[in-house]
Amino acid sequence: MTPTRIPILMLAVLLFLGCNKESPNATMGSEKLIIRVAGIVDEGPENISLKAASSTRSNSSLDLSNSVINRDLKEVTLQLSSVEEHTNQALSDQWNKQTEEAAATNLVGTPLLASAPKNLLAQTSPNIITMADDISYRLMLYTKDGDDLRFQQSLDLKSGTSTSIDIVKGQQYQWYAYSYNTTDNFPALTNTSNPVLASTFDKELLYDADSFNLQNEGNYQLLIRFRQQLARTGLRINSKGIFGNIIDVKANHITEIPLVASNFNLMEGRFTDIVSQHTVSAGDALTLQVNPTNAEIMEAYYYSSTPATLPTSFQVSITDLTARYEDNSTEILIGENGKNTAPQQLTFGGFSPAVGRSSLGNINLIHGGINLGGVIWARGNLNYENEEYKLRPNGLFTYFVSVDENSNNFLRRFGSTDYWFWLAERPNVVRSNWRLNKVDACARVFPAGTWRMPSNTDFAILTNRTTNRATDFRTRTPNSANSMYAEFYARGLSPDDPRTEKLVFKADGRYDEPSSSLSYETYALFWSSTENTSLLAFGGSIAYYFRVYNSAADVTTLLTSLNSRRYNVRCVRRTT
Structure with missing residues (x-):
């Protein structure tokens, strides 16, 4: 071997050793990320107020005292209450602060959930509502190097089923997950560098995000704890108290309900700009649908990204209501040929709309004595x-x-x-x-x-x-x-x-x-x-x-x- 070739060989060995020392693959191994939905974070839900309009007052008059009002009709009693169900109570302080800051632009933001909420949620021990099986959700996974995020993959998954994918030990990851709490498939999300999705007036928006770094060998359990991102208002009718199900109901709005839909930035964890606005007008029909997990409940909900636009009270008129009882007999409780022919005009109020809060007019149908x-x-x-x-x-x-x-x-x-x-x-x-x-x-x-x-x-x-x-x-x-x-x-x-x-x-x-x-x-x-x-x-x-x-x-x-x-x-x- 000539003197010239010896230095060249030594240099090649040194370069190989140096490159091997700096290679991530030398210290990182492939492991599994196990993904599943833990549920939806909720603080109860608890009824923080029960308020209803007195059946003896005019439709323009509100009784905002904490009460439940029974309107006794022939063969049935309407038990009326105005209910506010709180969700995400652990984050209410942050939400309220951002609500005040966004008041000038009529936008509401929620904090990026990677910053601290998981610790906050752990400290307050919130309830977790089980998400129904087969609900669609999307998880987007990024590798993280400081502030730099690099998109890895997007997964369209179903609740109730665990999914595993390969990850690299020692690599920092950031993930984002969202769902509309339906079984529908997701449309394609083309922008993965700064993903944005628009809220709608008729669907929930659930969201969670966090980062992790698997330091030890084994698998990483990723539990998604979705949080509500919209304010909700609506009407709920429960027929459990008449021991039957509603088979036909017609209800119309007497007052307006303004709604706002906005773009939600997944990486920032907040709404950024208004997409559209819509007003539910007086005379519009409520589309009451059977609750997917309880056939005794019919409900109609509206969602808004801006709680400040939602009304503190609303009025509806029920013109038709027919029930089928356990013995398979049917009865028209409200309607032209029913036990009660006059439309029932109902007022609900005293609401304080907020993100993660449902402001509902609640009607329990009770066996008429x-x-x-x-x-x-x-x-x-x-x-x-x-x-x-x-x-x-x-x-x-x-x-x-x-x-x-x-x-x-x-x-x-x-x-x-x-x-x-x-x-x-x-x-x-x-x-x-x-x-x-x-x-x-x-x-x-x-x-x-x-x-x-x-x-x-x-x-x-x-x-x-x-x-x-x-x-x-x-x-x-x-x-x-x-x-x-x-x-x-x-x-x-x-x-x-x-x-x-x-x-x-x-x-x-x-x-x-x-x-x-x-x-x-x-x-x-x-x-x-x-x-x-x-x-x-x-x-x-x-x-x-x-x-x-x-x-x-x-x-x-x-x-x-x-x-x-x-x-x-x-x-x-x-x-x-």
Whole structure:
């Protein structure tokens, strides 16, 4: 080897060693990034205020006191409330500050979530709402070198499914994720160097972002915790309280709702400029749709990137409302040929719109009772099925397989759903001490606290007719054996007039626990919540019950063991 070739060879070796020392691949290995959605960050959601317009006031008048207003109609009650549900409460301070700063331009920005929110969220321990499966979301991944970001890939993914991709250990990454909380596919996003997307008036915008650096060997778990980025307002109707579903509803706006859509910069984590503006005008129809996870709820929502434009109150008119009940029967509750023909004009207000907050007019449809002497009675008996407390649609509900109503034809499954031990949590729950652990099961009917068990005082309106002169009644036996029922109605009205509302108690007897059979089929037997406080009265019995037989109605004390008797329960509306 010549002297000239030796230095050249040594130089080549040194250059090779130097390059190998500086190469990232010498210290970095390929690992997996595991991506999945943890859910949507939410602080409850909790109802921070319940405000409603009084049904006795004009449509232009607002009652902004914290209250729930019941508007009693024929066959149904509209329970009205103005509800504000907060989301992303952990970031409310930052949002409020940026809202004030952006007021001059009518734009609202949210802070870039890579800066600190994950620590903030961890400190405040927010609730995470599970995102439904198969919801579309997009994740954009960048490598990060100081302030320089280099696009790597964009992934269109689905919630409920984990996805893994290769990453390099020791490399700094930045990611951004967004979703409209729908199952729709995403349009192409052509600008990856500075991605921007426009909000819409009819969809949510969920967002999360962060950076990471996998220092050790293994996989990195990327959990996406989406946050709401828009303010929302709308109307929600819940039919759970009538134990059926809405099959037709028509509602129109009486007042305007201004909306704003803006461009959202993914890298900055904020809205930058207005794209379009739209006003929902008076007379426009609300497009109420069935909630995808709860068929008892119909809802219509509007979204705005600028909460300041949303109204603090709004008015709607419901002109048609038809329900289908669990027995598959249908009823027009509001409408030209319905139980209530007049349109219902409703006002909701007292809102403070904000990003991540839903300002909603909430309507609970409640089983319509019958008012007799100031007490509103449920039309049908209390029952418990599938861990839910409900009311039968009317007092003539049959527990039998034929019109010849007797114990041989009794459907025994109703023994565990409609025949109750006294003040029991569930129909067949026995207590060792009947004076303890009493439960008012009526109070658990949705909406909770709306109904209660009747007392002797309530039954007195039906039994002391000569004294109070508020009600009258008659018994009827339209079919064959043991099908007697009693009709109570307001004194002075004709029971044969179809306009007269009648409270019906049917003779369905009692369920005898020892024999697991029905007996006393000619009696209507219903529990009272009143307790006999005299230990010596009637051999120590403490429970009262209401009974109708032949042409008599009275309240009496149970003379035998409470362990052996299960009666029906009829609820009354709570007034306080």
